[in-house]
Amino acid sequence: MAKIRWKRVLARTALALLLIGCSEKSKNPMSPEDGTSPTGLDPFAQNAKLGRGVNLGNALEAPNEGDWDVTIKSEYFDLIKSAGFNSVRIPIRWSAHASTSAPYVIATSFLQRVDWVIAQAFARQLAVVINIHHYDEIMIEPAAHKARFLAIWTQLAAHYKNQPGDLFFELLNEPNSLLASELWNQYLQEAITTIRQTNPGRILIVGPANWYNIGSLKTLTIPADDKSLIVAVHYYNPFQFTHQGAEWVPGSEAWLGTRWTGTLAERQAIQRDFSEAASWGAANNRPLNIGEFGAYSKADMSSRALWTEFVARTAETNGMSWHYWEFIAGFGVYNSMTNNWNYPLLNALIPKTSPALTVASSFRLPP
Numbered sequence: 001m002a003k004i005r006w007k008r009v010l011a012r013t014a015l016a017l018l019l020i021g022c023s024e025k026s027k028n029p030m031s032p033e034d035g036t037s038p039t040g041l042d043p044f045a046q047n048a049k050l051g052r053g054v055n056l057g058n059a060l061e062a063p064n065e066g067d068w069d070v071t072i073k074s075e076y077f078d079l080i081k082s083a084g085f086n087s088v089r090i091p092i093r094w095s096a097h098a099s100t101s102a103p104y105v106i107a108t109s110f111l112q113r114v115d116w117v118i119a120q121a122f123a124r125q126l127a128v129v130i131n132i133h134h135y136d137e138i139m140i141e142p143a144a145h146k147a148r149f150l151a152i153w154t155q156l157a158a159h160y161k162n163q164p165g166d167l168f169f170e171l172l173n174e175p176n177s178l179l180a181s182e183l184w185n186q187y188l189q190e191a192i193t194t195i196r197q198t199n200p201g202r203i204l205i206v207g208p209a210n211w212y213n214i215g216s217l218k219t220l221t222i223p224a225d226d227k228s229l230i231v232a233v234h235y236y237n238p239f240q241f242t243h244q245g246a247e248w249v250p251g252s253e254a255w256l257g258t259r260w261t262g263t264l265a266e267r268q269a270i271q272r273d274f275s276e277a278a279s280w281g282a283a284n285n286r287p288l289n290i291g292e293f294g295a296y297s298k299a300d301m302s303s304r305a306l307w308t309e310f311v312a313r314t315a316e317t318n319g320m321s322w323h324y325w326e327f328i329a330g331f332g333v334y335n336s337m338t339n340n341w342n343y344p345l346l347n348a349l350i351p352k353t354s355p356a357l358t359v360a361s362s363f364r365l366p367p
């Protein structure tokens with residue numbers, strides 16, 4: 001008996017020491033030692049820290065993690081870091097884990113799971129974007145979901161307020177349908193005010209209605225006096241190429257076989273879209289992020305690699321950070337079957353002999 005009890009004591013002590021060790025290790029070297037909410041961050045410098053990133057898609061954005069065959073593992077962060085990425089964007093379906101009546105409490109176990117994911121990224125010095133993803137209900141009935149949307153941010157902002165400045169909050173993925181620009185511009189203002197109560201200087205990411213369409217930037221209105229913002233758009237043009245055969249896009253079967261070979265006209269179309277966005281960024285003095293871009297696995301690999309490389313370099317030469325969509329599912333830069341990178345895509349994203357990353361403050365205008 002005594003022997004068993006001793007074993008237990010020893011095991012508990014060992015576990016405690018291990019946990020202390022882990023929490024020491026997972027401490028982010030960038031974190032403010034006093035554990036206060038970050039202030040004084042330069043949004044352009046923070047955008048450069050996002051640099052080249054990847055979305056951990058299809059995991060926490062599924063109704064439940066694992067439902068879409070992706071469960072985030074610790075080793076993913078080692079892979080992502082050692083491949084040369086600077087950040088991860090974590091799409092999260094909070095709406096599936098918060099109660100449906102006031103005060104709309106987020107389930108503790110789910111919050112802890114996200115805490116673990118953030119800590120894993122920080123332990124590898126990867127910057128992290130968390131968002132509200134797939135809040136489909138608010139797109140259809142905005143007014144009925146506004147209070148819940150704001151309550152989710154009140155809770156997240158309070159919970160994460162002392163996290164380092166390399167944790168970015170992105171307000172809402174791809175507002176669409178009835179959450180159209182006029183309404184979205186109001187909601188985003190209120191969400192920013194809500195978050196600022198606990199996070200006065202954290203960098204927030206916000207994108208335009210109409211699915212973050214790059215052409216919809218001109219419809220976005222953001223508070224002029226809030227300098228701690230990054231503006232995001234998503235890029236999937238030409239859509240018939242990037243979404244060919246996508247099961248969730250009706251009619252996309254007919255697009256199978258569409259190639260992208262980088263003809264002059266194809267390249268110019270992308271360059272035009274990006275230079276228009278860059279002009280908006282310069283005119284409004286805001287750093288820009290391409291929060292998603294990618295071509296689905298039903299397209300041929302050679303076209304995917306060419307398109308991916310061209311979009312990534314075009315973003316960089318326009319001073320934008322980016323997050324490839326996505327790590328290990330249908331667009332995956334990593335192949336879960338072979339447990340290896342899809343090298344044509346990885347090399348397109350992080351060229352082995354590339355010049356230093358150009359995402360920077362090149363678009364900054366005098367204040």
Ligand code: GLC
Nearest residue numbers: 057133134173174243292325
């Ligand atoms: C959006 C959707 C995501 C989809 C991706 C590409 O982010 O939320 O589910 O996979 O776009 O279509």
